[in-house]
Amino acid sequence: MTPTAIPTVTAEQTAALLKNIDVMAALRRVFTHLARGEAVQPAQKVVLLPDCKGDFINYFGVDMAQRRLGVKISPYLVTPDKPLITAWTLLMSAESGMPLMLCDASLLTVERTAATTALAVDLLAPPEARTLTLIGSGAVGRAHLRHVLALRDWREIRVLSRGSAPGADELSRELGLPQGVLKICTRAEEALENCDVLMLCTSSATPVVEMANLTRTCLITSISTNAPGAHEIPPAALNAMDVYCDYRQTTPDSAGEMVRAAAEHGWSRADIRGDLPELVTQACSKPDYSRHVFFRSLGLGLEDLAVADAMLTYLNQQDK
Protein backbone atom coordinates (compact mmCIF):
# COMPACT_ATOMS: atom_id res chain seq x y z
CA MET A 1 0.00 0.00 0.00
CA THR A 2 2.63 2.54 1.03
CA PRO A 3 4.63 3.98 -1.82
CA THR A 4 8.38 3.96 -1.38
CA ALA A 5 8.81 7.05 -3.57
CA ILE A 6 6.37 9.53 -4.99
CA PRO A 7 7.54 11.18 -8.20
CA THR A 8 8.32 14.84 -7.73
CA VAL A 9 8.42 16.82 -10.95
CA THR A 10 10.21 20.17 -10.98
CA ALA A 11 9.53 23.17 -13.20
CA GLU A 12 12.50 22.29 -15.43
CA GLN A 13 11.18 18.77 -15.87
CA THR A 14 7.65 19.93 -16.67
CA ALA A 15 9.07 22.21 -19.38
CA ALA A 16 10.73 19.23 -21.04
CA LEU A 17 7.77 16.87 -20.52
CA LEU A 18 5.08 19.24 -21.83
CA LYS A 19 6.27 18.76 -25.42
CA ASN A 20 5.06 15.15 -25.21
CA ILE A 21 1.64 15.83 -23.75
CA ASP A 22 -1.56 16.62 -25.62
CA VAL A 23 -2.99 19.11 -23.11
CA MET A 24 -6.03 19.97 -25.24
CA ALA A 25 -6.98 16.28 -25.53
CA ALA A 26 -6.67 15.90 -21.75
CA LEU A 27 -8.92 18.94 -21.25
CA ARG A 28 -11.48 17.71 -23.79
CA ARG A 29 -11.60 14.40 -21.88
CA VAL A 30 -12.03 15.91 -18.42
CA PHE A 31 -14.79 18.31 -19.58
CA THR A 32 -16.59 15.30 -21.09
CA HIS A 33 -16.35 13.53 -17.71
CA LEU A 34 -17.62 16.67 -15.99
CA ALA A 35 -20.60 16.80 -18.39
CA ARG A 36 -21.37 13.14 -17.61
CA GLY A 37 -21.24 13.66 -13.84
CA GLU A 38 -18.14 11.44 -13.49
CA ALA A 39 -15.98 14.40 -12.50
CA VAL A 40 -16.62 17.08 -9.86
CA GLN A 41 -15.43 20.68 -9.89
CA PRO A 42 -15.66 22.20 -6.38
CA ALA A 43 -15.26 25.91 -5.81
CA GLN A 44 -11.74 27.07 -5.06
CA LYS A 45 -10.76 27.89 -1.47
CA VAL A 46 -8.80 31.04 -0.66
CA VAL A 47 -6.87 31.13 2.63
CA LEU A 48 -5.64 34.57 3.70
CA LEU A 49 -2.30 34.87 5.47
CA PRO A 50 -2.20 37.04 8.62
CA ASP A 51 -1.20 40.73 8.46
CA CYS A 52 -1.91 41.05 4.70
CA LYS A 53 1.13 38.86 3.92
CA GLY A 54 -0.69 37.27 0.96
CA ASP A 55 -2.81 34.17 0.52
CA PHE A 56 -2.86 30.67 -0.84
CA ILE A 57 -5.55 29.47 -3.21
CA ASN A 58 -6.51 25.80 -3.32
CA TYR A 59 -7.93 24.39 -6.57
CA PHE A 60 -9.64 20.99 -6.24
CA GLY A 61 -10.74 18.37 -8.71
CA VAL A 62 -12.09 14.81 -8.82
CA ASP A 63 -12.28 12.68 -11.97
CA MET A 64 -13.62 9.24 -11.10
CA ALA A 65 -13.45 8.11 -14.76
CA GLN A 66 -9.67 8.61 -14.52
CA ARG A 67 -9.65 7.49 -10.86
CA ARG A 68 -7.92 10.67 -9.77
CA LEU A 69 -8.42 13.40 -7.21
CA GLY A 70 -6.14 16.22 -6.28
CA VAL A 71 -5.43 19.76 -5.28
CA LYS A 72 -3.27 22.55 -6.66
CA ILE A 73 -1.95 24.89 -3.97
CA SER A 74 -0.86 28.31 -5.16
CA PRO A 75 0.68 30.65 -2.57
CA TYR A 76 0.87 34.40 -3.24
CA LEU A 77 3.49 35.69 -0.83
CA VAL A 78 4.08 39.37 -0.23
CA THR A 79 7.79 40.24 -0.04
CA PRO A 80 9.68 43.53 0.20
CA ASP A 81 10.23 43.20 -3.57
CA LYS A 82 7.56 41.86 -5.90
CA PRO A 83 5.19 39.12 -4.72
CA LEU A 84 6.32 35.51 -4.95
CA ILE A 85 3.82 33.19 -6.66
CA THR A 86 4.23 29.42 -6.83
CA ALA A 87 1.89 26.54 -7.62
CA TRP A 88 2.17 22.84 -6.81
CA THR A 89 -0.24 20.02 -7.64
CA LEU A 90 -0.66 16.92 -5.50
CA LEU A 91 -2.24 14.18 -7.62
CA MET A 92 -3.81 11.27 -5.73
CA SER A 93 -5.46 7.96 -6.62
CA ALA A 94 -9.22 7.91 -6.04
CA GLU A 95 -8.91 4.12 -5.80
CA SER A 96 -6.21 3.70 -3.17
CA GLY A 97 -6.24 7.18 -1.60
CA MET A 98 -2.47 7.32 -2.06
CA PRO A 99 -0.46 10.19 -3.57
CA LEU A 100 0.80 9.55 -7.11
CA MET A 101 2.78 12.64 -7.99
CA LEU A 102 3.75 16.07 -6.70
CA CYS A 103 4.57 18.52 -9.46
CA ASP A 104 5.49 22.15 -9.92
CA ALA A 105 2.35 23.54 -11.53
CA SER A 106 3.62 26.99 -12.59
CA LEU A 107 4.22 26.11 -16.25
CA LEU A 108 1.35 23.62 -16.26
CA THR A 109 -1.01 26.42 -15.21
CA VAL A 110 0.09 28.55 -18.16
CA GLU A 111 -0.34 25.59 -20.52
CA ARG A 112 -3.77 24.50 -19.27
CA THR A 113 -4.98 28.10 -19.35
CA ALA A 114 -3.84 28.52 -22.96
CA ALA A 115 -5.15 25.09 -23.97
CA THR A 116 -8.55 25.86 -22.41
CA THR A 117 -8.80 29.00 -24.52
CA ALA A 118 -7.66 26.99 -27.55
CA LEU A 119 -10.35 24.39 -26.90
CA ALA A 120 -12.92 27.20 -26.84
CA VAL A 121 -11.50 28.72 -30.05
CA ASP A 122 -11.72 25.31 -31.72
CA LEU A 123 -15.33 24.84 -30.58
CA LEU A 124 -16.58 28.40 -31.09
CA ALA A 125 -14.63 30.23 -33.82
CA PRO A 126 -16.04 30.14 -37.38
CA PRO A 127 -14.24 27.55 -39.53
CA GLU A 128 -13.40 30.33 -41.98
CA ALA A 129 -11.69 32.52 -39.33
CA ARG A 130 -8.46 33.88 -40.85
CA THR A 131 -7.45 36.90 -38.75
CA LEU A 132 -6.27 36.44 -35.16
CA THR A 133 -5.43 39.22 -32.71
CA LEU A 134 -3.63 38.81 -29.40
CA ILE A 135 -3.55 41.52 -26.75
CA GLY A 136 -0.81 40.85 -24.19
CA SER A 137 2.38 39.11 -25.32
CA GLY A 138 3.68 37.70 -22.02
CA ALA A 139 4.32 34.00 -21.43
CA VAL A 140 0.58 33.29 -21.18
CA GLY A 141 -0.22 35.14 -24.41
CA ARG A 142 2.55 33.37 -26.31
CA ALA A 143 1.32 29.98 -25.01
CA HIS A 144 -2.12 30.97 -26.34
CA LEU A 145 -0.65 31.65 -29.79
CA ARG A 146 1.18 28.32 -29.76
CA HIS A 147 -1.99 26.38 -28.87
CA VAL A 148 -4.30 28.00 -31.45
CA LEU A 149 -1.85 28.07 -34.39
CA ALA A 150 -3.00 24.79 -35.94
CA LEU A 151 -6.73 25.25 -35.26
CA ARG A 152 -7.54 27.52 -38.22
CA ASP A 153 -5.88 28.59 -41.43
CA TRP A 154 -4.68 31.91 -40.03
CA ARG A 155 -3.56 34.35 -42.73
CA GLU A 156 -2.82 37.23 -40.39
CA ILE A 157 -1.80 37.23 -36.76
CA ARG A 158 -1.63 40.60 -34.99
CA VAL A 159 -0.06 41.21 -31.59
CA LEU A 160 -0.87 44.35 -29.63
CA SER A 161 1.16 44.88 -26.49
CA ARG A 162 1.59 47.81 -24.17
CA GLY A 163 4.76 46.48 -22.59
CA SER A 164 8.14 45.86 -24.16
CA ALA A 165 6.78 43.53 -26.83
CA PRO A 166 9.07 41.02 -28.54
CA GLY A 167 9.70 41.80 -32.22
CA ALA A 168 7.74 40.19 -35.04
CA ASP A 169 10.80 38.28 -36.23
CA GLU A 170 11.53 36.88 -32.79
CA LEU A 171 7.91 35.80 -32.22
CA SER A 172 7.63 34.29 -35.71
CA ARG A 173 10.76 32.23 -35.13
CA GLU A 174 9.49 31.10 -31.70
CA LEU A 175 6.22 29.93 -33.28
CA GLY A 176 7.70 28.55 -36.50
CA LEU A 177 5.73 31.01 -38.64
CA PRO A 178 6.82 32.18 -42.11
CA GLN A 179 7.71 35.86 -42.39
CA GLY A 180 4.84 38.26 -42.96
CA VAL A 181 2.05 36.37 -41.16
CA LEU A 182 2.62 37.88 -37.72
CA LYS A 183 2.82 41.59 -37.17
CA ILE A 184 3.20 43.78 -34.11
CA CYS A 185 0.57 46.52 -33.82
CA THR A 186 1.02 49.69 -31.85
CA ARG A 187 -2.53 51.06 -32.31
CA ALA A 188 -5.67 49.30 -31.08
CA GLU A 189 -7.66 50.31 -34.18
CA GLU A 190 -5.13 48.59 -36.40
CA ALA A 191 -5.08 45.42 -34.25
CA LEU A 192 -8.86 45.05 -33.98
CA GLU A 193 -10.07 46.01 -37.46
CA ASN A 194 -11.82 43.06 -39.11
CA CYS A 195 -10.32 40.48 -36.77
CA ASP A 196 -12.11 37.10 -36.45
CA VAL A 197 -10.70 35.96 -33.14
CA LEU A 198 -9.44 38.25 -30.39
CA MET A 199 -7.57 36.72 -27.47
CA LEU A 200 -7.14 38.87 -24.35
CA CYS A 201 -4.18 37.75 -22.26
CA THR A 202 -3.48 40.67 -19.99
CA SER A 203 -3.39 41.16 -16.25
CA SER A 204 -5.36 44.39 -16.61
CA ALA A 205 -7.96 45.24 -13.99
CA THR A 206 -9.86 47.49 -16.42
CA PRO A 207 -11.15 46.94 -19.98
CA VAL A 208 -8.46 46.66 -22.67
CA VAL A 209 -10.88 46.73 -25.63
CA GLU A 210 -13.07 49.50 -26.99
CA MET A 211 -15.95 47.60 -28.53
CA ALA A 212 -16.33 50.28 -31.23
CA ASN A 213 -12.95 49.23 -32.66
CA LEU A 214 -14.32 45.79 -33.55
CA THR A 215 -15.50 46.35 -37.12
CA ARG A 216 -16.63 42.74 -37.66
CA THR A 217 -18.43 40.30 -35.29
CA CYS A 218 -15.76 38.13 -33.73
CA LEU A 219 -14.92 35.69 -30.94
CA ILE A 220 -13.34 37.37 -27.89
CA THR A 221 -11.61 35.19 -25.31
CA SER A 222 -10.66 36.48 -21.88
CA ILE A 223 -8.74 34.96 -18.98
CA SER A 224 -8.02 38.02 -16.80
CA THR A 225 -6.32 37.43 -13.42
CA ASN A 226 -7.16 36.32 -9.92
CA ALA A 227 -7.27 39.91 -8.63
CA PRO A 228 -10.71 40.74 -7.17
CA GLY A 229 -12.92 42.32 -9.81
CA ALA A 230 -10.34 42.00 -12.61
CA HIS A 231 -11.84 42.14 -16.12
CA GLU A 232 -10.69 42.83 -19.68
CA ILE A 233 -13.89 43.97 -21.43
CA PRO A 234 -16.53 46.57 -20.46
CA PRO A 235 -19.11 44.76 -18.26
CA ALA A 236 -21.97 46.52 -20.08
CA ALA A 237 -20.88 44.82 -23.34
CA LEU A 238 -22.00 41.37 -22.08
CA ASN A 239 -25.65 42.11 -22.86
CA ALA A 240 -24.84 42.56 -26.54
CA MET A 241 -22.82 39.34 -26.93
CA ASP A 242 -23.36 35.56 -26.98
CA VAL A 243 -21.59 34.62 -23.73
CA TYR A 244 -19.85 31.29 -23.06
CA CYS A 245 -17.53 30.27 -20.22
CA ASP A 246 -15.46 27.37 -18.88
CA TYR A 247 -17.92 26.28 -16.16
CA ARG A 248 -21.26 27.95 -15.59
CA GLN A 249 -21.57 26.69 -11.97
CA THR A 250 -18.57 28.66 -10.73
CA THR A 251 -17.27 31.22 -13.25
CA PRO A 252 -20.07 33.84 -12.99
CA ASP A 253 -19.42 34.12 -9.23
CA SER A 254 -15.85 35.32 -9.74
CA ALA A 255 -15.35 36.71 -13.26
CA GLY A 256 -15.14 40.50 -12.72
CA GLU A 257 -17.09 41.58 -15.82
CA MET A 258 -19.87 39.03 -15.06
CA VAL A 259 -20.19 40.08 -11.43
CA ARG A 260 -20.41 43.76 -12.46
CA ALA A 261 -22.69 43.12 -15.44
CA ALA A 262 -25.09 41.27 -13.12
CA ALA A 263 -24.93 43.96 -10.42
CA GLU A 264 -25.06 47.05 -12.63
CA HIS A 265 -26.32 46.20 -16.12
CA GLY A 266 -29.18 43.72 -15.72
CA TRP A 267 -27.16 40.83 -17.13
CA SER A 268 -27.92 37.37 -15.74
CA ARG A 269 -25.86 34.18 -15.47
CA ALA A 270 -28.86 32.48 -17.05
CA ASP A 271 -27.86 34.35 -20.23
CA ILE A 272 -24.75 32.17 -20.57
CA ARG A 273 -25.29 30.16 -23.75
CA GLY A 274 -22.97 27.31 -22.92
CA ASP A 275 -19.86 26.17 -21.08
CA LEU A 276 -17.05 23.77 -21.94
CA PRO A 277 -18.76 20.61 -20.55
CA GLU A 278 -21.74 21.49 -22.75
CA LEU A 279 -19.64 22.47 -25.78
CA VAL A 280 -17.55 19.27 -25.82
CA THR A 281 -20.69 17.13 -25.56
CA GLN A 282 -22.74 19.21 -28.08
CA ALA A 283 -25.26 20.01 -25.35
CA CYS A 284 -25.55 23.72 -26.21
CA SER A 285 -26.03 25.69 -29.38
CA LYS A 286 -23.12 27.22 -31.28
CA PRO A 287 -23.04 30.95 -32.04
CA ASP A 288 -24.23 32.23 -35.44
CA TYR A 289 -22.08 35.39 -35.30
CA SER A 290 -25.01 37.73 -35.73
CA ARG A 291 -23.24 39.45 -32.82
CA HIS A 292 -19.93 39.17 -30.94
CA VAL A 293 -19.18 35.98 -29.03
CA PHE A 294 -17.45 36.12 -25.65
CA PHE A 295 -15.68 33.21 -23.97
CA ARG A 296 -14.50 33.68 -20.40
CA SER A 297 -12.38 31.16 -18.51
CA LEU A 298 -11.47 31.46 -14.87
CA GLY A 299 -9.31 28.34 -14.55
CA LEU A 300 -10.43 25.15 -12.85
CA GLY A 301 -8.81 22.63 -10.53
CA LEU A 302 -9.99 19.88 -12.87
CA GLU A 303 -7.81 21.36 -15.62
CA ASP A 304 -4.81 21.20 -13.27
CA LEU A 305 -5.72 17.63 -12.38
CA ALA A 306 -6.09 16.63 -16.05
CA VAL A 307 -2.76 18.05 -17.17
CA ALA A 308 -0.93 16.56 -14.16
CA ASP A 309 -2.56 13.18 -14.85
CA ALA A 310 -1.56 13.33 -18.53
CA MET A 311 2.02 14.02 -17.44
CA LEU A 312 2.00 11.10 -14.99
CA THR A 313 0.61 8.79 -17.70
CA TYR A 314 3.46 9.82 -19.99
CA LEU A 315 6.04 9.28 -17.22
CA ASN A 316 4.65 5.83 -16.45
CA GLN A 317 4.81 4.86 -20.14
CA GLN A 318 8.45 5.96 -20.32
CA ASP A 319 9.28 3.74 -17.35
CA LYS A 320 8.03 0.62 -19.12
Place this chain on the structure above:
Amino acid sequence: MTPTAIPTVTAEQTAALLKNIDVMAALRRVFTHLARGEAVQPAQKVVLLPDCKGDFINYFGVDMAQRRLGVKISPYLVTPDKPLITAWTLLMSAESGMPLMLCDASLLTVERTAATTALAVDLLAPPEARTLTLIGSGAVGRAHLRHVLALRDWREIRVLSRGSAPGADELSRELGLPQGVLKICTRAEEALENCDVLMLCTSSATPVVEMANLTRTCLITSISTNAPGAHEIPPAALNAMDVYCDYRQTTPDSAGEMVRAAAEHGWSRADIRGDLPELVTQACSKPDYSRHVFFRSLGLGLEDLAVADAMLTYLNQQDK
Protein backbone atom coordinates in the same frame (compact mmCIF):
# COMPACT_ATOMS: atom_id res chain seq x y z
CA MET B 1 14.79 27.67 -6.02
CA THR B 2 13.56 24.34 -7.32
CA PRO B 3 14.04 21.43 -4.95
CA THR B 4 15.70 18.36 -6.38
CA ALA B 5 13.91 16.05 -3.97
CA ILE B 6 11.09 16.60 -1.52
CA PRO B 7 11.16 14.25 1.47
CA THR B 8 8.32 11.75 1.38
CA VAL B 9 7.61 10.12 4.72
CA THR B 10 5.66 6.87 4.78
CA ALA B 11 3.46 5.52 7.58
CA GLU B 12 6.21 3.12 8.69
CA GLN B 13 8.67 5.99 8.90
CA THR B 14 6.28 8.23 10.87
CA ALA B 15 5.79 5.41 13.39
CA ALA B 16 9.55 5.31 14.00
CA LEU B 17 9.99 9.08 13.96
CA LEU B 18 7.14 9.89 16.34
CA LYS B 19 9.11 8.58 19.32
CA ASN B 20 11.50 11.50 18.87
CA ILE B 21 8.94 14.23 18.60
CA ASP B 22 7.30 16.21 21.39
CA VAL B 23 3.85 16.51 19.82
CA MET B 24 2.34 18.28 22.85
CA ALA B 25 5.05 20.95 22.78
CA ALA B 26 4.43 21.49 19.05
CA LEU B 27 0.70 21.90 19.72
CA ARG B 28 1.26 24.26 22.64
CA ARG B 29 3.42 26.38 20.34
CA VAL B 30 0.97 26.51 17.44
CA PHE B 31 -1.99 27.38 19.71
CA THR B 32 0.12 30.20 21.14
CA HIS B 33 0.76 31.48 17.62
CA LEU B 34 -2.96 31.20 16.87
CA ALA B 35 -3.76 33.24 20.00
CA ARG B 36 -1.28 35.91 18.89
CA GLY B 37 -2.73 36.13 15.37
CA GLU B 38 0.48 34.77 13.81
CA ALA B 39 -1.28 31.57 12.73
CA VAL B 40 -4.56 31.15 10.85
CA GLN B 41 -7.02 28.27 11.14
CA PRO B 42 -9.39 28.24 8.12
CA ALA B 43 -12.48 26.07 8.08
CA GLN B 44 -12.02 22.63 6.54
CA LYS B 45 -13.27 21.99 3.00
CA VAL B 46 -15.23 18.83 2.20
CA VAL B 47 -15.33 17.69 -1.45
CA LEU B 48 -17.96 15.05 -2.23
CA LEU B 49 -17.16 12.36 -4.81
CA PRO B 50 -19.83 11.67 -7.46
CA ASP B 51 -22.41 8.89 -7.00
CA CYS B 52 -21.95 8.69 -3.19
CA LYS B 53 -18.48 7.18 -3.68
CA GLY B 54 -17.14 9.04 -0.63
CA ASP B 55 -15.42 12.37 -0.10
CA PHE B 56 -12.12 14.00 0.63
CA ILE B 57 -11.67 16.51 3.42
CA ASN B 58 -9.02 19.21 3.21
CA TYR B 59 -7.58 20.62 6.45
CA PHE B 60 -5.63 23.85 6.08
CA GLY B 61 -3.23 25.73 8.30
CA VAL B 62 -0.86 28.69 8.21
CA ASP B 63 1.72 29.46 10.90
CA MET B 64 3.75 32.51 9.90
CA ALA B 65 5.80 32.36 13.12
CA GLN B 66 7.09 28.97 11.91
CA ARG B 67 7.01 30.14 8.26
CA ARG B 68 4.83 27.20 7.24
CA LEU B 69 1.59 26.62 5.42
CA GLY B 70 0.02 23.39 4.33
CA VAL B 71 -2.91 21.13 3.76
CA LYS B 72 -3.85 17.63 4.92
CA ILE B 73 -5.95 15.75 2.38
CA SER B 74 -7.97 12.87 3.76
CA PRO B 75 -9.95 10.78 1.24
CA TYR B 76 -12.82 8.57 2.45
CA LEU B 77 -13.35 6.08 -0.38
CA VAL B 78 -16.35 3.76 -0.50
CA THR B 79 -15.38 0.23 -1.60
CA PRO B 80 -17.35 -3.04 -1.85
CA ASP B 81 -15.74 -3.92 1.51
CA LYS B 82 -15.19 -1.38 4.25
CA PRO B 83 -14.34 2.24 3.37
CA LEU B 84 -10.74 3.13 2.69
CA ILE B 85 -9.46 6.16 4.62
CA THR B 86 -6.06 7.75 4.06
CA ALA B 87 -4.51 11.08 5.00
CA TRP B 88 -1.51 12.92 3.55
CA THR B 89 -0.03 16.25 4.57
CA LEU B 90 1.76 18.56 2.16
CA LEU B 91 3.92 20.97 4.17
CA MET B 92 5.10 24.11 2.36
CA SER B 93 7.33 27.06 3.12
CA ALA B 94 5.47 30.33 3.64
CA GLU B 95 8.74 32.07 2.72
CA SER B 96 9.60 30.47 -0.61
CA GLY B 97 6.23 28.94 -1.52
CA MET B 98 8.00 25.63 -2.15
CA PRO B 99 6.95 22.20 -0.81
CA LEU B 100 9.08 20.92 2.07
CA MET B 101 7.65 17.49 2.85
CA LEU B 102 4.87 15.11 1.89
CA CYS B 103 3.98 12.71 4.68
CA ASP B 104 1.50 9.97 5.45
CA ALA B 105 -0.68 11.61 8.09
CA SER B 106 -2.67 8.57 9.30
CA LEU B 107 -0.60 7.94 12.43
CA LEU B 108 0.14 11.63 12.85
CA THR B 109 -3.60 12.34 12.99
CA VAL B 110 -4.04 9.82 15.81
CA GLU B 111 -1.09 11.35 17.68
CA ARG B 112 -2.11 14.99 17.29
CA THR B 113 -5.69 14.11 18.32
CA ALA B 114 -4.47 12.36 21.47
CA ALA B 115 -1.91 15.07 22.24
CA THR B 116 -4.58 17.78 21.85
CA THR B 117 -6.73 16.02 24.44
CA ALA B 118 -3.66 15.60 26.64
CA LEU B 119 -2.91 19.33 26.37
CA ALA B 120 -6.48 20.03 27.51
CA VAL B 121 -6.17 17.53 30.39
CA ASP B 122 -2.95 19.20 31.45
CA LEU B 123 -4.56 22.66 31.33
CA LEU B 124 -7.98 21.77 32.76
CA ALA B 125 -7.82 18.74 35.09
CA PRO B 126 -7.39 19.39 38.83
CA PRO B 127 -3.76 18.88 39.94
CA GLU B 128 -5.02 16.32 42.44
CA ALA B 129 -6.81 14.17 39.83
CA ARG B 130 -6.01 10.51 40.56
CA THR B 131 -8.66 8.44 38.78
CA LEU B 132 -8.74 8.29 34.98
CA THR B 133 -11.38 6.53 32.89
CA LEU B 134 -11.15 5.78 29.18
CA ILE B 135 -14.13 4.74 27.08
CA GLY B 136 -13.04 3.19 23.78
CA SER B 137 -9.77 1.25 23.66
CA GLY B 138 -8.93 1.44 19.94
CA ALA B 139 -5.70 2.92 18.59
CA VAL B 140 -6.92 6.45 19.31
CA GLY B 141 -7.92 5.64 22.90
CA ARG B 142 -4.61 3.93 23.60
CA ALA B 143 -2.71 6.93 22.17
CA HIS B 144 -4.76 9.09 24.58
CA LEU B 145 -3.66 6.95 27.54
CA ARG B 146 -0.03 7.14 26.41
CA HIS B 147 -0.12 10.95 26.18
CA VAL B 148 -1.82 11.63 29.55
CA LEU B 149 0.11 9.08 31.63
CA ALA B 150 2.75 11.48 32.88
CA LEU B 151 0.43 14.47 33.38
CA ARG B 152 -1.00 13.49 36.77
CA ASP B 153 -0.21 11.02 39.51
CA TRP B 154 -2.83 8.49 38.38
CA ARG B 155 -3.60 5.87 41.03
CA GLU B 156 -6.32 4.11 39.07
CA ILE B 157 -6.90 3.89 35.33
CA ARG B 158 -10.13 2.27 34.17
CA VAL B 159 -10.88 1.18 30.62
CA LEU B 160 -14.45 0.55 29.52
CA SER B 161 -14.83 -0.91 26.07
CA ARG B 162 -17.77 -2.40 24.28
CA GLY B 163 -15.65 -4.10 21.64
CA SER B 164 -13.10 -6.89 22.03
CA ALA B 165 -11.02 -4.99 24.53
CA PRO B 166 -7.38 -5.86 25.10
CA GLY B 167 -6.67 -7.41 28.51
CA ALA B 168 -5.44 -5.37 31.47
CA ASP B 169 -2.06 -7.14 31.40
CA GLU B 170 -1.54 -6.45 27.71
CA LEU B 171 -2.48 -2.77 28.04
CA SER B 172 -0.35 -2.31 31.17
CA ARG B 173 2.66 -3.78 29.37
CA GLU B 174 2.06 -1.56 26.34
CA LEU B 175 1.96 1.52 28.59
CA GLY B 176 4.71 0.44 30.96
CA LEU B 177 2.34 0.48 33.95
CA PRO B 178 2.86 -1.61 37.12
CA GLN B 179 0.26 -4.31 37.72
CA GLY B 180 -2.91 -3.24 39.50
CA VAL B 181 -3.12 0.38 38.26
CA LEU B 182 -5.10 -0.32 35.09
CA LYS B 183 -8.27 -2.33 35.14
CA ILE B 184 -10.80 -3.29 32.48
CA CYS B 185 -14.39 -2.48 33.41
CA THR B 186 -17.41 -4.17 31.94
CA ARG B 187 -20.08 -2.00 33.60
CA ALA B 188 -20.43 1.76 33.07
CA GLU B 189 -21.32 2.39 36.75
CA GLU B 190 -18.05 0.80 37.82
CA ALA B 191 -15.98 2.76 35.26
CA LEU B 192 -17.51 6.17 36.02
CA GLU B 193 -17.89 6.11 39.81
CA ASN B 194 -15.74 8.84 41.38
CA CYS B 195 -13.56 9.32 38.31
CA ASP B 196 -11.66 12.62 37.97
CA VAL B 197 -10.99 12.58 34.24
CA LEU B 198 -13.11 10.76 31.68
CA MET B 199 -11.78 10.48 28.13
CA LEU B 200 -14.28 9.51 25.42
CA CYS B 201 -12.55 7.96 22.41
CA THR B 202 -15.33 6.22 20.55
CA SER B 203 -16.77 6.49 17.05
CA SER B 204 -20.28 6.40 18.49
CA ALA B 205 -22.96 8.57 16.90
CA THR B 206 -25.01 8.57 20.10
CA PRO B 207 -24.14 9.37 23.74
CA VAL B 208 -21.90 6.82 25.48
CA VAL B 209 -22.23 8.34 28.97
CA GLU B 210 -25.19 8.52 31.33
CA MET B 211 -24.49 11.65 33.30
CA ALA B 212 -26.15 10.15 36.40
CA ASN B 213 -23.30 7.63 36.62
CA LEU B 214 -20.80 10.42 37.28
CA THR B 215 -20.79 10.53 41.08
CA ARG B 216 -18.14 13.29 41.31
CA THR B 217 -17.60 16.43 39.20
CA CYS B 218 -15.00 15.59 36.59
CA LEU B 219 -13.36 16.60 33.32
CA ILE B 220 -14.89 14.90 30.28
CA THR B 221 -12.99 15.01 26.99
CA SER B 222 -14.61 14.09 23.69
CA ILE B 223 -13.26 13.75 20.15
CA SER B 224 -16.12 11.93 18.40
CA THR B 225 -15.81 11.34 14.63
CA ASN B 226 -16.28 13.21 11.37
CA ALA B 227 -19.70 11.62 10.76
CA PRO B 228 -22.39 14.31 10.49
CA GLY B 229 -24.00 14.91 13.88
CA ALA B 230 -21.73 12.47 15.73
CA HIS B 231 -21.54 13.07 19.49
CA GLU B 232 -20.59 11.16 22.65
CA ILE B 233 -22.52 12.97 25.40
CA PRO B 234 -26.20 13.97 25.68
CA PRO B 235 -26.52 17.45 24.03
CA ALA B 236 -28.80 18.62 26.85
CA ALA B 237 -25.94 18.09 29.34
CA LEU B 238 -23.92 21.00 27.91
CA ASN B 239 -26.03 23.55 29.81
CA ALA B 240 -24.97 22.05 33.14
CA MET B 241 -21.23 21.97 32.39
CA ASP B 242 -18.29 24.36 31.97
CA VAL B 243 -17.61 23.91 28.26
CA TYR B 244 -14.20 24.31 26.56
CA CYS B 245 -13.08 23.35 23.06
CA ASP B 246 -10.08 23.34 20.75
CA TYR B 247 -11.08 26.41 18.70
CA ARG B 248 -14.20 28.45 19.39
CA GLN B 249 -14.33 29.95 15.85
CA THR B 250 -14.94 26.60 14.12
CA THR B 251 -15.75 23.77 16.57
CA PRO B 252 -19.32 24.79 17.55
CA ASP B 253 -20.33 24.72 13.85
CA SER B 254 -19.52 21.02 13.51
CA ALA B 255 -19.45 19.30 16.92
CA GLY B 256 -22.68 17.25 16.96
CA GLU B 257 -23.60 17.83 20.62
CA MET B 258 -22.96 21.59 20.30
CA VAL B 259 -25.05 21.91 17.12
CA ARG B 260 -27.94 20.00 18.75
CA ALA B 261 -27.61 21.76 22.12
CA ALA B 262 -27.84 25.11 20.32
CA ALA B 263 -30.79 24.01 18.16
CA GLU B 264 -32.80 22.15 20.80
CA HIS B 265 -31.69 23.07 24.29
CA GLY B 266 -31.06 26.82 24.32
CA TRP B 267 -27.30 26.42 24.61
CA SER B 268 -25.15 29.08 22.95
CA ARG B 269 -21.59 29.06 21.60
CA ALA B 270 -21.11 32.20 23.68
CA ASP B 271 -21.31 29.85 26.69
CA ILE B 272 -17.94 28.34 25.76
CA ARG B 273 -15.60 29.34 28.60
CA GLY B 274 -12.38 29.00 26.66
CA ASP B 275 -10.49 27.30 23.87
CA LEU B 276 -6.93 26.07 23.49
CA PRO B 277 -5.48 29.35 22.15
CA GLU B 278 -6.97 31.05 25.22
CA LEU B 279 -5.96 28.29 27.65
CA VAL B 280 -2.30 28.19 26.56
CA THR B 281 -2.03 31.98 26.87
CA GLN B 282 -4.01 32.22 30.17
CA ALA B 283 -6.64 34.35 28.44
CA CYS B 284 -9.62 32.50 29.94
CA SER B 285 -10.59 31.36 33.41
CA LYS B 286 -9.97 27.81 34.61
CA PRO B 287 -12.83 25.68 35.91
CA ASP B 288 -13.51 25.46 39.68
CA TYR B 289 -15.18 22.03 39.45
CA SER B 290 -18.39 23.19 41.06
CA ARG B 291 -19.83 21.31 38.09
CA HIS B 292 -18.61 18.99 35.33
CA VAL B 293 -16.13 20.33 32.79
CA PHE B 294 -16.39 19.36 29.12
CA PHE B 295 -13.61 19.67 26.56
CA ARG B 296 -14.48 19.01 22.91
CA SER B 297 -11.93 18.84 20.13
CA LEU B 298 -12.78 18.51 16.48
CA GLY B 299 -9.28 18.38 15.04
CA LEU B 300 -7.61 21.26 13.24
CA GLY B 301 -5.41 21.60 10.18
CA LEU B 302 -2.97 23.65 12.27
CA GLU B 303 -2.41 20.59 14.48
CA ASP B 304 -1.55 18.54 11.38
CA LEU B 305 0.76 21.32 10.22
CA ALA B 306 2.46 21.56 13.63
CA VAL B 307 3.16 17.84 13.97
CA ALA B 308 4.41 17.57 10.36
CA ASP B 309 6.66 20.58 10.93
CA ALA B 310 8.03 19.06 14.14
CA MET B 311 8.84 15.88 12.21
CA LEU B 312 10.58 17.82 9.43
CA THR B 313 12.62 19.76 12.00
CA TYR B 314 13.76 16.46 13.53
CA LEU B 315 14.62 15.02 10.09
CA ASN B 316 16.65 18.11 9.19
CA GLN B 317 18.57 17.90 12.48
CA GLN B 318 19.40 14.24 11.78
CA ASP B 319 20.80 15.21 8.37
CA LYS B 320 23.32 17.56 9.92
